Amino acid sequence: MPPTDPAKSVPNTTAGLGSPSPHPGVSPAAAAALNDGTEDPTNLDSPSAPIAKPAPEKSDAAATEYAPPHMAGIAPGVSPSAAAALSDGTEDPTLSEDPPTSTTTTTPSRPIVFSGPSGTGKSTLLKKLFAAHPSHFGFSVSHTTRSPRPGEIDGVHYHFTTPDTFQSMIHNHEFEEHAKFGGNYYGSSRAAVQAVAQGRGKDMDGNEASGNRICVFDIEMEGVKQLKQSALNPRICFIQPPDVDTLEERLRGRGTDSEDAIQKRLAQAKNEIEYCRTEGRGDKVVVNDDLDRAFRDLDEWVMKDLTSQN
Numbered sequence: 001m002p003p004t005d006p007a008k009s010v011p012n013t014t015a016g017l018g019s020p021s022p023h024p025g026v027s028p029a030a031a032a033a034l035n036d037g038t039e040d041p042t043n044l045d046s047p048s049a050p051i052a053k054p055a056p057e058k059s060d061a062a063a064t065e066y067a068p069p070h071m072a073g074i075a076p077g078v079s080p081s082a083a084a085a086l087s088d089g090t091e092d093p094t095l096s097e098d099p100p101t102s103t104t105t106t107t108p109s110r111p112i113v114f115s116g117p118s119g120t121g122k123s124t125l126l127k128k129l130f131a132a133h134p135s136h137f138g139f140s141v142s143h144t145t146r147s148p149r150p151g152e153i154d155g156v157h158y159h160f161t162t163p164d165t166f167q168s169m170i171h172n173h174e175f176e177e178h179a180k181f182g183g184n185y186y187g188s189s190r191a192a193v194q195a196v197a198q199g200r201g202k203d204m205d206g207n208e209a210s211g212n213r214i215c216v217f218d219i220e221m222e223g224v225k226q227l228k229q230s231a232l233n234p235r236i237c238f239i240q241p242p243d244v245d246t247l248e249e250r251l252r253g254r255g256t257d258s259e260d261a262i263q264k265r266l267a268q269a270k271n272e273i274e275y276c277r278t279e280g281r282g283d284k285v286v287v288n289d290d291l292d293r294a295f296r297d298l299d300e301w302v303m304k305d306l307t308s309q310n
């Protein structure tokens, strides 16, 4: 949900107040906060929330159990044609546009986490990534204890859940990450993440993303911390602004935030930048200076490592 995307009319959400469609992959807490207008997601007291997307529950006997790459028999996310190319050495599998396959013998690639300060260009870059590889990536559907807004469909925009059920899911360790925000819980369940690999995820526009997809997260720092501790073993990419002044310009240029919200986002941005400096070592860092250059950097990393088990 880049700037030009109508969905970006409300920051950190998928859609504005008039739209029922939450932006897939965006921290639901952040989305909720701004949609409700009651709290800003940059509130330092509020842990960032999960992502997530789609996942109407349906049985799929052929669906593959999610298995982290280290459990996989073959390189995760490698399509049959790419795997064949790998074995005969005639073709670079990373150049294949075949989506990752889901069978009983292949497993999905590691989820990919994108994080960085608000306004740094995550949505803009992710939109380009989804457009460049329309069959590869998907978002999961978050659980939330907040009430559905008009037009929101259970299992599509969110899994709407009672507080008791949510607590019980926490107790049963069913979430990869969760957070309480604005009085409501939000979380990315393990099942919803797995569903992405089973053709029950969502694309950038919130439409059902069929086929075996790689789960993509667009989350804030606190969510990253939780996912780093999870069994998902995600690949993590920090999107960073060239500098804080440029970030401020972009936030203002987006035209979606009040002065107060901009100041909160900038304050939180400094924490996020520091987190990337201290804890981001070893992860991919893309500095979004020039958009095309930054996208090439990101795209190359994403696609090259689809075949990596590390």
Ligand SMILES: Nc1ncnc2c1ncn2[C@@H]1O[C@H](COP(=O)(O)OP(=O)(O)OP(=O)(O)O)[C@@H](O)[C@H]1O
Pocket (backbone or CB within 6 Å): 001, 002, 003, 004, 008, 011, 012, 013, 116, 117, 118, 119, 120, 121, 122, 123, 124, 125, 250, 251, 253, 254, 288, 289, 290, 291, 292, 294
């Ligand atoms: N490389 C770039 N150069 C100039 N402007 C950019 C660049 N990348 C993104 N922008 C602009 O910066 C603004 C913020 O981008 P975007 O909304 O994608 O950020 P974001 O990280 O997704 O923010 P949030 O976390 O709040 O959703 C947009 O207006 C976008 O067009």
